[in-house]
Amino acid sequence: MALSPRQRRRWSRGAQYAVFVAVVVLVAVKADWAQLQNQFAQGDLAGQLFPDIITVALRNTVIYTLAGFVVGLALGVLIALMRLSSVGPYRWFATVYVELFRGLPAVIVFILIGVAIPLAFPTAVIPGGTTGKVALALGLVAAAYMAETIRAGIQAVPRGQVEAARSLGFSHAKAMRSIVIPQAFRIVIPPMANELVLLFKDSSLVLFFGVTIAERELTAFGRNLASESANSTPILVSGLCYLLLTIPLGFLARWLEARGARSR
Amino acid sequence: MSTETTPEITVTGLSKSFGDLEVLRGIDLDVAKGQVVCVIGPSGSGKSTLLRCINLLEQPSAGTVTVGGAELTDPDCDLDRERRRIGMVFQQFNLFGHLSVLDNVALPQRRVLGTDRASAERVARDNLARVGLADKAEAWPAQLSGGQQQRAAIARALAMGPEVMLFDEPTSALDPELVGDVLAVMRSLAEEGMTMLVVTHEMSFAREVANRVVFMDGGLVVEDGPARQVIGDPRHERTRGFLARVLDPAAAPLESGAD
Numbered sequence: 001m002a003l004s005p006r007q008r009r010r011w012s013r014g015a016q017y018a019v020f021v022a023v024v025v026l027v028a029v030k031a032d033w034a035q036l037q038n039q040f041a042q043g044d045l046a047g048q049l050f051p052d053i054i055t056v057a058l059r060n061t062v063i064y065t066l067a068g069f070v071v072g073l074a075l076g077v078l079i080a081l082m083r084l085s086s087v088g089p090y091r092w093f094a095t096v097y098v099e100l101f102r103g104l105p106a107v108i109v110f111i112l113i114g115v116a117i118p119l120a121f122p123t124a125v126i127p128g129g130t131t132g133k134v135a136l137a138l139g140l141v142a143a144a145y146m147a148e149t150i151r152a153g154i155q156a157v158p159r160g161q162v163e164a165a166r167s168l169g170f171s172h173a174k175a176m177r178s179i180v181i182p183q184a185f186r187i188v189i190p191p192m193a194n195e196l197v198l199l200f201k202d203s204s205l206v207l208f209f210g211v212t213i214a215e216r217e218l219t220a221f222g223r224n225l226a227s228e229s230a231n232s233t234p235i236l237v238s239g240l241c242y243l244l245l246t247i248p249l250g251f252l253a254r255w256l257e258a259r260g261a262r263s264r
Numbered sequence: 265m266s267t268e269t270t271p272e273i274t275v276t277g278l279s280k281s282f283g284d285l286e287v288l289r290g291i292d293l294d295v296a297k298g299q300v301v302c303v304i305g306p307s308g309s310g311k312s313t314l315l316r317c318i319n320l321l322e323q324p325s326a327g328t329v330t331v332g333g334a335e336l337t338d339p340d341c342d343l344d345r346e347r348r349r350i351g352m353v354f355q356q357f358n359l360f361g362h363l364s365v366l367d368n369v370a371l372p373q374r375r376v377l378g379t380d381r382a383s384a385e386r387v388a389r390d391n392l393a394r395v396g397l398a399d400k401a402e403a404w405p406a407q408l409s410g411g412q413q414q415r416a417a418i419a420r421a422l423a424m425g426p427e428v429m430l431f432d433e434p435t436s437a438l439d440p441e442l443v444g445d446v447l448a449v450m451r452s453l454a455e456e457g458m459t460m461l462v463v464t465h466e467m468s469f470a471r472e473v474a475n476r477v478v479f480m481d482g483g484l485v486v487e488d489g490p491a492r493q494v495i496g497d498p499r500h501e502r503t504r505g506f507l508a509r510v511l512d513p514a515a516a517p518l519e520s521g522a523d
Contacts, residue, residue, distance in 0.1 A: 008268070043428050077426050111510045158356075160354060160356050161357065161360060161361070163321055163360060164277050164352075164354060164358035164359075164360070164417075165360075165372075166321065166344075166347065167319055167321060167347060167350070167351075167352035167421075168347065168348070168372040168376060168420070168421070168424055169345065169347045169348035169372070169376040169377075169424065170344070170376055172374060174376070177307055178371065179360055179362075181359060183360075183362045186362060235274035250393075256285070
């Protein structure tokens with residue numbers, strides 16, 4: 001029996017739906033829901049997490065992440081400009097920096113900052129306490145990724161934009177500042193939002209510094225309370241709190257992107 | 265005509281190579297104050313490169329460029345300063361995509377000349393009115409037609425108060441029905457006495473507005489003379505061949521090896 005192309009597409013789509021439904025049903029039937037609920041969804045335990053999970057843990061997550069993002073952004077712009085510099089040593093330094101911090105796991109950078117710096121410079125104090133250390137560690141890692149993104153964004157700005165600026169009498173630096181970088185930032189909004197989401201999650205690595213009760217962020221808070229209560233509900237609630245941050249961020253990024261598209 | 269006033273632009277022995285490719289091979293050219301000179305020639309003849317060498321967007325390989333008494337090819341020349349006096353209009357307009365039309369015209373004055381915002385915006389609005397875009401000040405470049413974008417780009421260059429304007433194929437990227445408005449702006453600019461060097465394929469503009477027409481081919485100036493003579497009665501075989509193709513493309517024979 002020969003099927004027409006239209007009929008073949010219909011059959012193929014039908015089969016894809018069937019597989020999807022079968023997998024969902026299988027997982028739903030096989031999972032031990034009672035056990036899961038017992039371990040992860042204790043309503044009264046979840047209630048006890050409030051308000052601290054918001055006023056302390058979520059707040060700290062946001063502070064650590066934003067501090068890291070700001071340091072990473074400033075450093076990332078600097079490294080990106082160094083990478084595009086006409087001065088050889090700047091380019092080499094920037095390349096080595098990117099390869100180094102992009103290649104190292106964030107955990108190792110945290111451990112290095114937490115352990116190696118105090119050993120090497122016993123009298124050195126990183127300003128800002130735990131927040132300062134997190135900002136430095138997250139910023140060092142994020143800068144490597146951001147530098148590459150920003151460099152690509154700068155190079156994606158059409159050459160004619162720089163030529164027009166230079167022909168009007170802008171110096172190279174002024175053309176970069178007023179014309180190229182603002183347009184590059186519009187181009188890199190989506191990957192930057194992505195980077196911010198990664199930082200929200202990486203801020204949990206603060207636990208490698210050891211944190212006081214007031215310094216706990218979502219993951220440390222969830223783990224602590226889970227072990228105190230011998231139940232994993234706090235972990236689940238912490239996880240939902242991350243989504244509370246990252247999902248609106250996705251919407252914000254799409255909105256900014258659409259707004260930027262209008263003016264281009 | 266050029267003997268009556270001091271040259272505003274003087275180009276001597278100008279050469280430019282990109283790697284092994286010699287694009288300009290010793291150009292000599294004078295443009296007197298208030299003169300309008302059109303540069304014509306086949307693609308690849310080096311006419312855009314010549315224009316881009318005059319404000320040093322391209323670094324010449326040899327030769328000198330002097331504009332308004334200042335030698336731009338002097339290694340110690342403050343190019344950013346001299347470029348303020350040399351407006352340039354590009355084939356692709358190159359309006360700043362992240363700025364409104366008003367800011368496109370106002371921001372360069374503020375950043376480069378240090379003009380305060382109120383004066384810069386006043387000058388910007390005056391110049392937008394001059395090119396017929398008074399009502400588009402708040403628009404974004406992407407909302408304008410090509411012809412409107414090009415006129416905004418002309419206003420942006422004029423707002424810096426240049427003594428010389430360079431036009432690099434200003435109408436080549438436009439739909440045919442939009443060419444007229446841009447040429448009209450350029451014509452009124454010429455009538456106001458602006459010194460202009462225009463790379464163009466618009467022969468009627470060259471014939472009617474230009475004082476002089478320069479025909480380039482293969483990186484050299486082949487013919488240089490009064491507009492009516494070069495276009496109406498070219499001396500050189502190569503000029504005649506080029507003009508025949510441009511003025512009546514449907515009648516041109518297929519050259520062997522033509523692309």
